Amino acid sequence: MASKYLHHENIKFASLFPANVSDANRRFATVDIAPATDYAGEDAVVCFALYEKFRPELDANEKLKNLYEMCDRPLMPILVDMERNGVLVNRGGLQNLSSVFHAQLENLQREIWDLAGHEFNIASPKQLGTVLFDELKLPENKKRSTDADALNALAEEHPIIEKILNWRSISKLAGTYADALPKQIATDGRIHTTYMQTSTNTGRLSSRDPNLQNIPIRTELGTEIRRCFVAPAGRVLISVDYSQIQLRLLADVAHIKTFCDTFNSGADIHEQTARKIFNIDADTPVSKSQRRAAKTVNFSIIYGISSFGLAAQLGVARDEAKKIIDAYMAGLPEIKKYIDDTKKFAIDNAYVYTPWGRRIELPEIKNSRLRQYAIRAAINAPIQGFEADLMRYAMVKIANDIVRPNADKIKMILQVHDEIIFECDASAADTFAAQIKSTMENITKLSVPLVAESVIGDKWDK
C-alpha cells in the first residue's frame, strides 16, 4: 500500500468518508477543503459569546450551523495537515521493546503452564476459564469472566493469577504496540494516522490505522512505548493538555457552586470532595485513599452514577456506596438537579445539546431495553461534547494564529481529546508553548478557569 500521506486526495477521503459514517453525516463529506483562515474570525467569537449566555432566543438550528462553520468545517484541513505531518517514531526502540516483551512472555508462559500442570493458550478466555474455574477450582463469577477485574478479585486465591495478569498486560503492549506500530511506519520514518471527524456520538475525534489516541501511559512498561514517539534532531515535542477539563465543564454546565468556588480558589477538587463525603473538617488532613475514593466518586458523576457501579469501582459494599452518594448529593444539590433535568430533556427529545449547540442524538432512549444506558450517556454527553467543542475550536484558533503563520517552525501533529501535541524547533519551543497554553486557557470564558499545562521534550512522555 502506498504511503497515504503522499496522496493528498486520499487523505481527504480518509478523513471525510469514513466507511461507517451515517447518511445523516455524509453532508460533511461534500464540503470542499478550504484554508482554515477563511473561518473562525471575529464572527466566531461573537457567536460563542452568545452561546455562553444560553440565549434562549437563538434558534437551535442556527446554533448548530454556526458551530459547524466555526468548529467542524475549519477543522477538516487542519486534520488533513496533521495526517500528512505524522509523528516520528523510534523504530529500533519499539523493536527492542518487542524483544524484551516476548522474552518475558516466554518466561511467564512457562511459569503459568507449570502452575496449571499443562500447556494451554493463555490468550484464550475459554481455555483460561477451564484452567481457573474447572481445574484449579477457583471461585467462579457469574459470567466466568477472566477480565482484569475478575482476576484481581482472585489474586489471593492462587499464585497463577498474578502471573496471568502480568502476561496479559505485556501481551497487550507487545501485540497492539511494540509489534504492530513498526509495520505502520511510512517511508519518511513517521506514522500517519487517520482522524475521523464524524465517528463518535459526542463530537470527539477518533483515530485509526493506527489509533494514536490510546498509546500507553498508565504503566511503567507502557510509558516505554510512548517514549518511542520522538522529535527529529533539533526539534522537540510540545504537549499541552487541559487539566481536569471534564470536572470543570461539569461545574460550569451544572452551575455547581462549591465546585466553582474550589476551582476559582485553585484548591484540590478531589480533596474537597473527600471532605464532603467523609465529613472531614478543614483542620484534619485527607488521606490518600480518601482522596482516591473521592476522585472515583467525582468521575462516577460524569459517567452517570449507580450505587452498584460505584460499589464495584471502590471495592466496598453497595450500601456503603449508597451512603457515599447520598452524602455527596446532599452537599451538591445542583448535581441532582442537573441529572434530573438532563434526564427529563433526553427522555422527552431523544437528544441533548452541548452549551455551544452541538446536538447529540440518543435514539436508544426510546427503547425500554436500552433506556438506562441511554440515560447515562445523556448525563455524560453535554460534558464530553462540550470538551470536544472547546478542543475543536482551540485547534482551529491555534492553527490560524500560531501554526500557519510559523509553518517553518511548528506543526500540529496529534490530538488526544484533552491534549494537543506539536513538533517544533527547539529554540522556539518555550515561546510557542506559552502561546498555545494561553490560547487554550482563554478559548472561552466560563464560571470556572480553564487550566492547560505544557510539557516540552525530545520524546512524548509528559
Next chain:
DNA sequence: CCCATCACG
C-alpha cells in the same frame, strides 16, 4: 464475523 479483553481520554 462476533466476542472478550484492554489500551487511552
Next chain:
DNA sequence: ACGTACGTGATGGGC
C-alpha cells in the same frame, strides 16, 4: 424486578 460508569479502536480466539 432488572441491570448496573461515559466515549473510542485494535487484537486474538473461536465459531
